[in-house]
Amino acid sequence: xxxxxxxxxxxxxxxxxxxxxxxxxxxxNSDEEVGASYTVIQNGKIIVDxxxxxxxxxQIDPWNADTLVGVHSTGKGIISMxxxxxxxxxxxxxxxxxxxYWPEFKGDGKEEIKVRTLLSHQAGMYAWREKVHEDDFHxxxxxxxxxxxxxxxxxxxxxxxxxxxxxxxxxxxxxxxITKKTIGEFxxxxxxxxxxxxxxxxxxxxxxxxxxxxxxxxxxxxAFSDPKNIDEYTLKSFLNPGNRTKTANTKEYRLAExxxxxxxxxxxxxxxxxxxxxxxxxxxxNTLNQITSIEVRGDDQVMKRPMQWSxxxxxxxxxxxxxxxxxxxxxxxxxxxxxxxxxxNNLSISYTMNMLTGSMLGDQRALDLVEATxxxx
Numbered sequence: 001x002x003x004x005x006x007x008x009x010x011x012x013x014x015x016x017x018x019x020x021x022x023x024x025x026x027x028x029n030s031d032e033e034v035g036a037s038y039t040v041i042q043n044g045k046i047i048v049d050x051x052x053x054x055x056x057x058x059q060i061d062p063w064n065a066d067t068l069v070g071v072h073s074t075g076k077g078i079i080s081m082x083x084x085x086x087x088x089x090x091x092x093x094x095x096x097x098x099x100x101y102w103p104e105f106k107g108d109g110k111e112e113i114k115v116r117t118l119l120s121h122q123a124g125m126y127a128w129r130e131k132v133h134e135d136d137f138h139x140x141x142x143x144x145x146x147x148x149x150x151x152x153x154x155x156x157x158x159x160x161x162x163x164x165x166x167x168x169x170x171x172x173x174x175x176x177x178i179t180k181k182t183i184g185e186f187x188x189x190x191x192x193x194x195x196x197x198x199x200x201x202x203x204x205x206x207x208x209x210x211x212x213x214x215x216x217x218x219x220x221x222x223a224f225s226d227p228k229n230i231d232e233y234t235l236k237s238f239l240n241p242g243n244r245t246k247t248a249n250t251k252e253y254r255l256a257e258x259x260x261x262x263x264x265x266x267x268x269x270x271x272x273x274x275x276x277x278x279x280x281x282x283x284x285x286n287t288l289n290q291i292t293s294i295e296v297r298g299d300d301q302v303m304k305r306p307m308q309w310s311x312x313x314x315x316x317x318x319x320x321x322x323x324x325x326x327x328x329x330x331x332x333x334x335x336x337x338x339x340x341x342x343x344x345n346n347l348s349i350s351y352t353m354n355m356l357t358g359s360m361l362g363d364q365r366a367l368d369l370v371e372a373t374x375x376x377x
Contacts, residue, residue, distance in 0.1 A: 011050035074333030075263020108151030124152030168260025223358030274348035336363035
């Protein structure tokens, strides 16, 4: 085991994975990394757990072993696990209509939307029809009622359209109707506390001093200022409202429950959670196989590329970013973070960072780390 404790990189990795720490250091020495962490667990054992760089833009405050950071849509994978638990407990059925659990979710064809249709991004509820502002996300009832009242953008199962922001409120309300708890409360009760994992949707203020500041890379600003990247789907789903790092760094944002966007965690906790989900009795093997199967594959109109979604919203396969197994499942996040499990190799891997680049899928920093990891398996 190699232990590192220098000015750039800290933590440890198995002797066979020195190249992974070298890759991590190369990232830190580049212009597109400020602070980050990367963790690999195989067969229940941590074989890589490294972190380095800084929590702040001025590069004064060092990133430590427990530093948290906003991981955006990477948190959707954790939400999928919560949904899987409710399915395993027979409290939620994929083939039931959403309105059976949430009576107000009706009208304009919404009564035809099944749970599996919603979770696999085929419900046509991928954006708000009304103009929504960032501050509205702090008013759960308001944004949920807007979704209750609006008509879908297409018929159920007609198109694949990733729901980047609405899905958190839609699934969060579904969970709330079933459990009588907010999604943040249920996550804390079922996963974070039992595993002693730092993973929050609605992060208590006591943790805020150790949350890394999110920083926009030039490539992120360029990606959403290029007219070639902006179409009706982008305008509706990603830019109503847009994401601003300035907002994401505020106390109010960190405290709120904005499930699709503001999960705060670190690579160590996310990898631990995926390892637990894959290898424990948290859910039965039958349920695990069911919810990590491919529900739909094809061109996603919002993501503008072929996607494979599971019945509960995991991205399946993931290309090179999710290693070499077609059975890998997980989720990526705005700006570069990711977490996934590879059942074929019994691996759980996560990467978190505070510099947001212009890639939602296939961030090069994460790709390089995963590639280096798989070379030594």
